[in-house]
Amino acid sequence: MAKLAIDGGKPVRKKFLVFGKPCMNSAEERAAVRVLRSGWISTGRESHAFEKEFAAYVGAREGVAVSSCTAALHLALVLAGAQRGREVITTPLTFVATAEAILYTGARVVFADVDLRTGQIDPEDVARRVNRKTCAIVPVHYAGYPAPMDALMRIARRRRLTVIEDAAHAVETWSGRRKVGRIGDYTCFSFYATKNLTCAEGGMITLQDSKLAGKLRMMRLHGMSKDAWKRYGSKVSGGYDVPEMGFKYNLTDLQAAIAREQLKKVRVFWKRRQAVVRRYEKYFAGHPLVRTLSYGPGTNAYHFFPIFLNLARLNKTRDEFLAALSAENIGCGVHFTPVHLFSHYRKILRLRKGDYPNAETLGLSEISLPVYPSMTPRDVSDTISGVEKVLEMAARR
Numbered sequence: 001m002a003k004l005a006i007d008g009g010k011p012v013r014k015k016f017l018v019f020g021k022p023c024m025n026s027a028e029e030r031a032a033v034r035v036l037r038s039g040w041i042s043t044g045r046e047s048h049a050f051e052k053e054f055a056a057y058v059g060a061r062e063g064v065a066v067s068s069c070t071a072a073l074h075l076a077l078v079l080a081g082a083q084r085g086r087e088v089i090t091t092p093l094t095f096v097a098t099a100e101a102i103l104y105t106g107a108r109v110v111f112a113d114v115d116l117r118t119g120q121i122d123p124e125d126v127a128r129r130v131n132r133k134t135c136a137i138v139p140v141h142y143a144g145y146p147a148p149m150d151a152l153m154r155i156a157r158r159r160r161l162t163v164i165e166d167a168a169h170a171v172e173t174w175s176g177r178r179k180v181g182r183i184g185d186y187t188c189f190s191f192y193a194t195k196n197l198t199c200a201e202g203g204m205i206t207l208q209d210s211k212l213a214g215k216l217r218m219m220r221l222h223g224m225s226k227d228a229w230k231r232y233g234s235k236v237s238g239g240y241d242v243p244e245m246g247f248k249y250n251l252t253d254l255q256a257a258i259a260r261e262q263l264k265k266v267r268v269f270w271k272r273r274q275a276v277v278r279r280y281e282k283y284f285a286g287h288p289l290v291r292t293l294s295y296g297p298g299t300n301a302y303h304f305f306p307i308f309l310n311l312a313r314l315n316k317t318r319d320e321f322l323a324a325l326s327a328e329n330i331g332c333g334v335h336f337t338p339v340h341l342f343s344h345y346r347k348i349l350r351l352r353k354g355d356y357p358n359a360e361t362l363g364l365s366e367i368s369l370p371v372y373p374s375m376t377p378r379d380v381s382d383t384i385s386g387v388e389k390v391l392e393m394a395a396r397r
């Protein structure tokens, strides 16, 4: 048995395999240069074109480009009436941004536990937690697997709640036969550096209601009735009003131009991600020391591949396991430490370990394996070998 690299042995590979890597080439470079030379680099023609193209891609009537998914969630929550005295239900198995956006509004975060088999928010637990103060449900398509949208939409419609999907992992996810982006009232996407479509930082809200989209466009830029493009970019200029308070959440043309190129390749990227995940799925199916997720009807975006360690049968903690893998030169992630276990959230929500047992079981044993379009078959083999090597050593000692 080979000695672990962390104990002085030879690592599985020489060069470190990063966990996430954007896939860009000369098309994105040319797009960025085009904008830099155009004389207009903030929100303008490119951003507006990207909104239209992205909305068409998911099949929504409207797309509102913003600076991040966190910003998208915040704006959608404001429109859903989230404020002090109201409650918003979401999953604890998410990045802290989901809960943070709720806190920005003054509303209370109410977590509903996840389904142990899928990692997705459990509609039955959601239904139990709805009360007169609830104004919205925020499901997350965890890892790019589809959240149970049919059941959630039924609860929301019955109780007149707004559904805001956190689709940060879900460019290319389908829930049942519907593409994510045209199911809930608002769908919020992320174009952060590791996402399936990236422009370094960015986000998008898709929706069907054009009037609300107009409102979102004002809110993303200080509540101004005319953005800078309308004031200075075209021949018609003039004054503007500020009918209500807004935020500084606009997406620049420099980012939008890169995102437009990425959007053209999204399907090709998805196919490559799928090929990576298929190999992981095949290898880890029925593995005695590792569990993987199943998912309901729909299509996976293959954002990353979560595996859950059977810690009872290993003599390493999850963090020791991660450190050992890193020494093997395999970069992995953690998605996610359940939000209610972070000290700030324990304090303000008066929550503690044991309150969301399924999210804890998953979140505290999870390791995310890398999935990105430029991974070679060798990268995938090395990742599997690295995980297997550490598993074998952790199980034997």
Ligand SMILES: Cc1ncc(COP(=O)(O)O)c(C=O)c1O
Pocket (backbone or CB within 6 Å): 067, 068, 069, 070, 071, 094, 095, 097, 098, 140, 166, 168, 169, 189, 190, 191, 192, 202, 203
């Ligand atoms: C589930 C989830 N929601 C929201 C976000 C926030 O996205 P952004 O960085 O675009 O604000 C992330 C970021 O990784 C995420 O994983």
